[in-house]
Amino acid sequence: MQDGDSRALSVGTSPFLAGLRAAMPLWLGITPYGLAYGLLGQTVGLGAGGTLAMSVFVFAGSAQFVALGLLGAGASYASIVLATLVVNLRHLLYGASLAPHLQEQPVRWKAAISFLLTDETFAVVAGHLREQGTIGRDFYLGVGLSIYLDWILSTVTGLALGGLLPDPAALGLDFALPATFIGLLAQQLRGLPAWAALVAAGALVLLTAHLPGRLGIVLTIIVAATVGWGMERWLSRC
Amino acid sequence: MAIALLILGMAAVTFLTRYLLVGLLGERSLPESLKRWLTYVPTAAFAAIVVQGTLAPQGTVRLDLRNPYLWGAVAAALVAWRRKNLLLTIAAGLLGLWGARILGGV
Numbered sequence: 284m285q286d287g288d289s290r291a292l293s294v295g296t297s298p299f300l301a302g303l304r305a306a307m308p309l310w311l312g313i314t315p316y317g318l319a320y321g322l323l324g325q326t327v328g329l330g331a332g333g334t335l336a337m338s339v340f341v342f343a344g345s346a347q348f349v350a351l352g353l354l355g356a357g358a359s360y361a362s363i364v365l366a367t368l369v370v371n372l373r374h375l376l377y378g379a380s381l382a383p384h385l386q387e388q389p390v391r392w393k394a395a396i397s398f399l400l401t402d403e404t405f406a407v408v409a410g411h412l413r414e415q416g417t418i419g420r421d422f423y424l425g426v427g428l429s430i431y432l433d434w435i436l437s438t439v440t441g442l443a444l445g446g447l448l449p450d451p452a453a454l455g456l457d458f459a460l461p462a463t464f465i466g467l468l469a470q471q472l473r474g475l476p477a478w479a480a481l482v483a484a485g486a487l488v489l490l491t492a493h494l495p496g497r498l499g500i501v502l503t504i505i506v507a508a509t510v511g512w513g514m515e516r517w518l519s520r521c
Numbered sequence: 522m523a524i525a526l527l528i529l530g531m532a533a534v535t536f537l538t539r540y541l542l543v544g545l546l547g548e549r550s551l552p553e554s555l556k557r558w559l560t561y562v563p564t565a566a567f568a569a570i571v572v573q574g575t576l577a578p579q580g581t582v583r584l585d586l587r588n589p590y591l592w593g594a595v596a597a598a599l600v601a602w603r604r605k606n607l608l609l610t611i612a613a614g615l616l617g618l619w620g621a622r623i624l625g626g627v
Contacts, residue, residue, distance in 0.1 A: 315607050333524040340532040345563060350531060352570040357580065360523070364530040370566050371538040373559045378542030379551050385543055397540040455618045458590055461574030462597040462614025468567040469601035469610070480561045484568035485576075492577045503569040504562060511561030512554070 302425020305411070309403050313430060314437045316344050319463050320351070321441020326456050327355040331442050338438040342401065342431060346370045348467070352460055358497030365501045377405040384418045392420060399427025475518065480511030587625055593618030 317338070324334025329351065337347050346367045353363045377400055385393060407426045412418055448454065471477060484507035491499025575594040576583060583590075596617025601610045 360527045367531045368534040374538040393544040400539040462611045464567045464571045465597040466607040466610035471564040480564045481568040485572040488569040504565045507565035508561040512558040
């Protein structure tokens with residue numbers, strides 16, 4: 284009897300389950316993105332298998348949307364991989380702040396933790412880290428898998444919804460992707476430097492539209508981010 | 522098959538950015554200026570794709586008012602500005618595009 288009680292208690296407070304639960308409120312924010320991503324995958328010719336495989340193996344929301352945008356624009360695969368790298372460079376920030384707490388872990392755990400390191404996982408784990416001072420490996424795994432599961436399920440649901448539509452391109456659904464990015468952009472635009480980066484990106488992408496393989500988009504991202512950063516530095520000196 | 526290579530390439534570079542500091546370099550902090558620069562990458566990337574998809578949809582630049590994508594973008598931007606709701610923004614963009622196609626005959 285006492286054994287049963289203590290087991291029940293340990294299940295109720297298991298760090299893995301606590302992690303799964305801690306990430307659940309974020310499902311509300313992630314699910315619409317997964318649905319939109321799954322719906323849009325087929326409009327750019329990625330196919331159901333490719334759309335799902337990207338969510339399973341890449342597991343990086345922003346980069347996956349950027350990849351769809353570039354596929355729709357007819358970019359070369361090299362441009363898309365390069366853009367993925369640039370868009371995902373921000374993960375270096377997360378890695379840098381988690382690394383001091385993970386040095387004891389064996390390589391395979393570091394690899395698993397790295398694979399699950401998304402913006403959302405980091406947001407939950409960083410909060411936990413502030414409160415508890417450590418990252419429990421099982422807690423982290425619960426958070427990461429919770430988000431991974433939701434990303435895959437919402438992608439599959441989006442794919443299923445997309446399959447119900449007769450001809451996505453005739454409905455103008457090729458524009459759903461730029462419209463999605465307008466929504467994503469609205470969440471990023473805070474302060475003058477961000478607006479400067481936006482204006483620079485708009486001008487540069489048109490000026491480089493003729494470059495082969497849509498390489499212009501990659502150049503644009505790098506230069507426009509530098510414009511935003513330069514503006515921030517300039518403002519901080521005034 | 523080619524798509525599989527694309528996904529493999531994307532998966533590899535994504536994992537690299539996540540594993541580099543956790544698994545290989547360990548406790549090494551990034552320079553402050555790199556951290557600040559990185560915060561502008563999403564804005565730059567999203568803006569590039571919006572402008573490309575709206576004003577140069579097929580690779581050629583279309584800055585005229587008869588471009589229906591332009592009106593879709595205006596409608597989406599208005600909704601995105603007033604409400605930070607992704608699905609409403611997408612719906613507004615599509616309605617703007619359909620409206621421009623019907624009214625403008627484009």
